[in-house]
Amino acid sequence: MSVRELEVALGARRYPIWIGPGLLGDAARWRARMRGRHALVVTNATVAPLYLERVRAGLAGLAHDALVLPDGESFKTLDSCARVFDALAALGATRDACVLALGGGVIGDLAGFAAACWMRGIDFVQMPTTLLAMVDSSVGGKTAVNLPAGKNLVGAFHQPRAVVADTDTLATLPAREYRAGLAEVAKIGALGDAAFFAWLEAHADALAGRASDALIEAIAHACARKAGVVARDETEQGERALLNFGHTFGHALEAELGYGTLLHGEAVAIGMLLAARLSARLGLAGTADAERLRALLTRLGLPVDAPPGAGADALLARMALDKKNEAGRLRLILWRGIGRAEIAAGVDAGAVRAVLEEQGAGRRA
Structure with missing residues (x-):
């Protein structure tokens, strides 16, 4: 089945949305959107055993690491965001680094917000693994974390470099x-x-x-x-x-x-x-x-x-x-x-x- 490609156009800024099977393993496609020498994959404990190694294999030759967070909306917090910052610091990530958000909407929002904040903004790539994230939160650059007072109250508009919607991941979705x-x-x-x-x-x-x-x-x-x-x-x-x-x-x-x-x-x-x-x-x-x-x-x-x-x-x-x-x-x-x-x-x-x-x-x- 062929890959569908769309584009988000924001004046001079543009980025692709790819939709189809096998995209996480198509590293040549999404590596072309990465500009630096450091990469951090942010994912969760449910997704990591299924797809993390596939993404890491595509990062060969880059200085990269992965952060595996607990799964669930209750972990979409400033504390989790601080863990992303710590992982970026340990990696030595500079302004040309890229965060890859591998997971559902919680991971996409959280990793994107961390990318928006690190050194006042670095690149990130959305790799949604849930249907909800594919059709909604991965597109458009809304990033945020929750507070006890309410949902998404702390956030930023920060557009991704690309959206990689591998529909094969939906086969493992509950x-x-x-x-x-x-x-x-x-x-x-x-x-x-x-x-x-x-x-x-x-x-x-x-x-x-x-x-x-x-x-x-x-x-x-x-x-x-x-x-x-x-x-x-x-x-x-x-x-x-x-x-x-x-x-x-x-x-x-x-x-x-x-x-x-x-x-x-x-x-x-x-x-x-x-x-x-x-x-x-x-x-x-x-x-x-x-x-x-x-x-x-x-x-x-x-x-x-x-x-x-x-x-x-x-x-x-x-x-x-x-x-x-x-x-x-x-x-x-x-x-x-x-x-x-x-x-x-x-x-x-x-x-x-x-x-x-x-x-x-x-x-x-």
Whole structure:
């Protein structure tokens, strides 16, 4: 199967996204994007036994090392970032060094943020090994770590030199992790591409079953759509904020329930449906499209209801810290139906609370 190649164009800055099988072993392709003599592979304890040696073999001739971190969202912290800095220091990494982020979104965000900080910014290459990272976090240069107060509160915009999405890695992805990635695929259709949403409805069973052709097509379409948005709004001053559809609710659920209770994609799935229902409550959209979204997410094996254990008031307090808010007022991504997301400023907190309570977010376990 051939490799699909896309490009993210940010003025004079450009970098490729490669999608297809066997890419981690195709060192000639990605080594050409590395400019220095030092390389650090940052990965986790789950991914390392599967793919680390393949990447290290491709680094022959460079001064390189690897840092293996514990797996999980709870380790996406400043402490883990400090471990990356220590590893770079031990390697003697200078400004021409490159960090390779081998893993899912946690590793990509964390390693990218460390690369943004080391000597005020060095190169990094994204090597996503989860579906969610391939279609979302690896593209666009958002890097960050979490704080106890909330998700991704400390970060930087730092674009990678390349994105190497080896679809062979998805064969070892646990079913729950795979399904979580499908949430971000569905999000692309829901927020701005009604035709793609309909394609997803037609191919939902194939995607749920990991059919290779449908999967590569979905990844390529999602990446192309995101690349276009990032090219027009790199630092999220306008349109790029739409990519956060479902995320304000989702991030609040993740933080309140404890990182790892819900996978990020699961939280986004629930968050998208909450945003759709809030849109209906505010008179922006009807309920039929929200039900279409619920049906698609269900077919893809994703949760659609808020779990017990997070009260509506606690979630609202988390949402108040969201980076999109302005002057202390809630600023959410809502929609006027499938494919028509928009930024809604000054959203009434009472309406948000009502939707949360309707969907069971006020229950206790």
